[in-house]
Amino acid sequence: MNTRHLFVDCGSNLGQGLIEFHRLFNMFNNNDWEIHSFEANPDIKLDFRHVWNLQYFNSAVWVEDTTMNFLLAKRGQDYEPILGEWDLGSKAGELTRLGNHLQIEEIQNKNIIDALEKVVEVPAFDFSHYIKLMHEAKPPDKKIVVKMDVEGAEFKILRHLIDKGTIDLIDILFVETHQHTMPNEDEETTKVLLEKIKAKGVEVYREDHTPGGSQWQLEDHPLVVDWKDLMIEDSEELK
Numbered sequence: 677m678n679t680r681h682l683f684v685d686c687g688s689n690l691g692q693g694l695i696e697f698h699r700l701f702n703m704f705n706n707n708d709w710e711i712h713s714f715e716a717n718p719d720i721k722l723d724f725r726h727v728w729n730l731q732y733f734n735s736a737v738w739v740e741d742t743t744m745n746f747l748l749a750k751r752g753q754d755y756e757p758i759l760g761e762w763d764l765g766s767k768a769g770e771l772t773r774l775g776n777h778l779q780i781e782e783i784q785n786k787n788i789i790d791a792l793e794k795v796v797e798v799p800a801f802d803f804s805h806y807i808k809l810m811h812e813a814k815p816p817d818k819k820i821v822v823k824m825d826v827e828g829a830e831f832k833i834l835r836h837l838i839d840k841g842t843i844d845l846i847d848i849l850f851v852e853t854h855q856h857t858m859p860n861e862d863e864e865t866t867k868v869l870l871e872k873i874k875a876k877g878v879e880v881y882r883e884d885h886t887p888g889g890s891q892w893q894l895e896d897h898p899l900v901v902d903w904k905d906l907m908i909e910d911s912e913e914l915k
Contacts, residue, residue: 680710680729681818681899682810686737686803687825688715691722694730697823697850700900705729716746716798716826717776737826738800739836746798748776749790776827803833804840811845819847819899825883828854831861834869844876848899852883 683703685694694713703709704727711729713722716736724730736744810820824830830851837843851870855861874880 679815679818680708682814682820683709683711684810684820684822685711685713686822687827688713688720688722688732689717689825690720693823693825697821701821703729716800717748718746718796718798719748734798736798736800736829737803737824737833738829739804739832740800740802741805742800743797744800745795746776747795748793750793804837804842807837807842807845811842820845821848821850821899822846823850825852828857830854831858831865831869834873838872838876843873844878846878848879848881849873850881850883 698704703711709729713730713732714735714737718734722732724732853866855866870880870882
């Protein structure tokens with residue numbers, strides 16, 4: 677990363693978050709952005725060879741460099757290739773049900789437990805150390821934007837960043853919280869955690885599970901692209 681904003685997709689799944697944020701920020705094949713995409717599920721293979729500014733990693737975001745068990749449940753229904761308009765050879769695998777997660781005692785997702793198909797070992801890495809390295813490599817005027825949907829592991833990861841003093845190296849955080857699968861977490865502990873992060877100067881947006889997709893309320897954010905303006909610019913270049 678040299679002169680670009682960095683978008684970090686933690687928990688890519690089938691790429692629906694990438695598509696959503698590309699539509700907001702116009703990131704794909706854009707010189708202003710670099711994209712790092714992390715997905716722990718080894719049965720998911722996203723092929724982005726045509727998006728030259730995106731790197732995809734089959735690794736779990738975590739609090740240390742290690743290997744971990746990952747719970748995989750049978751897919752509850754057939755899927756439609758969400759990335760059909762972008763990818764060339766993405767593979768969703770047989771086990772793509774939403775909610776697959778790292779095997780840690782803090783997460784008790786009944787949907788996964790009831791439909792468990794297998795447990796696999798996956799590589800994991802220290803997200804705090806990664807963010808520190810990325811921050812050191814970027815110019816001061818560029819932002820690190822993190823989208824995190826890691827099925828409950830977000831609580832340990834975000835608290836780890838707070839403890840290590842690296843949470844404030846993130847400029848904007850989009851997080852989906854899963855306190856409903858965590859016996860020791862609830863709405864109050866979730867709000868306390870996010871307020872601590874905001875107090876460090878991080879812009880925080882939380883997934884509110886509104887039907888039809890995320891409601892991030894970003895209409896006036898300076899990073900959001902007006903696609904109408906882009907189409908006008910493209911048409912003027914063709915004249």
